[in-house]
Amino acid sequence: MKTESSTGAAIIFDEVGKSFPKKGGGQVTALEGISLSVEPGTITGIIGRSGAGKSTLLRMVNGLEKPTSGKVLVGGRDVGEAKGQALRDIRREVGMIFQHFNLLSSRTVFENVALPLEISGMSSGEIKKRVDDLVARVGLQELSARYPAELSGGQKQRVGIARALATQPKVLLSDEATSALDPETTQTVLELLSDINRDLGLTILLITHEMAVVRDIASHVAVIEDGHIVEDGSTYDIFTDPKHPTTKSFLSGVTGVTLPEFIARELTETRPAGPAREVMRITFVGENATDPLLAKMSTELSLQVNILAGAIEEVDARPFGNLLISVEADRADEARNFLQQNQQRTEVLGYVS
Known part of the structure; x- marks a missing residue:
């Protein structure tokens, strides 16, 4: 870097x-x-x-x-x-906003936002114009004369943000x-x-x-x-x-995709003897993220796919999805190859009988 x-x-x-x-x-x-x-x-x-x-x-x-x-x-x-x-x-x-707001209880919303400008020596006329603009930007113009004790937590944080912006x-x-x-x-x-x-x-x-x-x-x-x-x-x-x-x-804690408990209890790292299914996570990303790839895979490969859990989210204005599935262990390589050829990521989570 x-x-x-x-x-x-x-x-x-x-x-x-x-x-x-x-x-x-x-x-x-x-x-x-x-x-x-x-x-x-x-x-x-x-x-x-x-x-x-x-x-x-x-x-x-x-x-x-x-x-x-x-x-x-x-x-x-x-x-x-x-x-x-x-x-x-x-x-x-460098402005800074704090977890616990750090507002002065004896000063109004206007006066809290004005404090760093007063310290810098700005004239009262300039202070009023800038503080009025900032209080309006954070949506508190009707509460400008209120004291911190009269505000909700979110309103206090808005005051803290306006104050942090005061010195531009x-x-x-x-x-x-x-x-x-x-x-x-x-x-x-x-x-x-x-x-x-x-x-x-x-x-x-x-x-x-x-x-x-x-x-x-x-x-x-x-x-x-x-x-x-x-x-x-x-x-x-x-x-x-x-x-x-x-x-x-x-x-x-934020993807919202976890294995059902009855599957998680049976999951093993190594493939058991006899008929088994491979459990995998698919991360759908890129231009194919919203395509019906599982339906296409089932049709083209004549493969039975069990969907165990899934969620679609948006990060930085781009969609991605997490899907947990199981397929026949004997044919899991085919499934993973198909998905990877379509630019999707796969991760083997384990096996169930």
């Missing part, structure tokens, strides 16, 4: 490591050898379990944490080396911004972030532990485990062809 500033990437992590002092002496490693390029105008999700290091990684983009080794570049500038005015300039170009940043960081919200509110906040990305051309870097959030909003994803990135790529490629066990584990 290229990490030179010449790539034009909005954010570059170049062999980044981070260690913290350990109680009683020594060091604990939070991140090691992180290399990742975030291209301008994209939405990139970093997913990992609690303690994987994703929050530490995010906080390096605006200098809240400094790398122990390697570099973090924002717009070609080294955040870890920046100090004083140079660091303040970077931070003005080029990069927006999202620190588990939807994890404290209910599913319906989460969807509206994600739609708002997508609109902002499209309308303003902002680069968005978000961290989450929910693969459904990545599916619904991100064009790219990196999976982090124990301080290392174990897999990264386009969201579509990761969803349709995951390589690492951690990625597969995250995906198992």
Whole structure:
């Protein structure tokens, strides 16, 4: 992966490591050898379990944490080396929204959004115009004079988003911004972030532990485990062809395709003696993803196919489906060859008598 500033990437992590002092002496490693390029105008999700290091990684983009080794570049500038005015300039170009909103309870919606502009010394007339525009963009113009205690969780997060946009940043960081919200509110906040990305051309870097959030909003994803990135790529490629066990584990909760329990109980890794059926997963992708390939396969090969479970989804505006089937074990090679010739991926899950 290229990490030179010449790539034009909005954010570059170049062999980044981070260690913290350990109680009683020594060091604990939070991140090691992180290399990742975030291209301008994209939405990139970093997913990992609690303690994987994703929050530490995010906080390096605006200098809240400094790398122990390697570099973090924002717009070609080294955040870890920046100090004083140079660091303040970077931070003005990097907005951040938080899991628990971080609003000031004594200030109204308008005043919370205005705060970073007041700190920057902007005139009151300019502040009013920009804040009014931002409050309208997030759909809260009728609540501008309300206080945080009078708002729902989703409304508070909209205020946090408006505030993060106040300094007209080029990069927006999202620190588990939807994890404290209910599913319906989460969807509206994600739609708002997508609109902002499209309308303003902002680069968005978000961290989450929910693969459904990545599916619904991100064009790219990196999976982090124990301080290392174990897999990264386009969201579509990761969803349709995951390589690492951690990625597969995250995906198992969002594809909605699992073997029926009575099949799972009988499944064996090796083919049993006597008549048997091979159980396989088919991932339908590409231009043939919505074609009736199973019907075509059954007709052309005179093959009996049992459909066990399935689902069709859309990722990054492209369809893909997961289907679990069983076929006669003696003819399973024919079935897999047919599907692979039609650009579909297959995975043998096991055998049943």
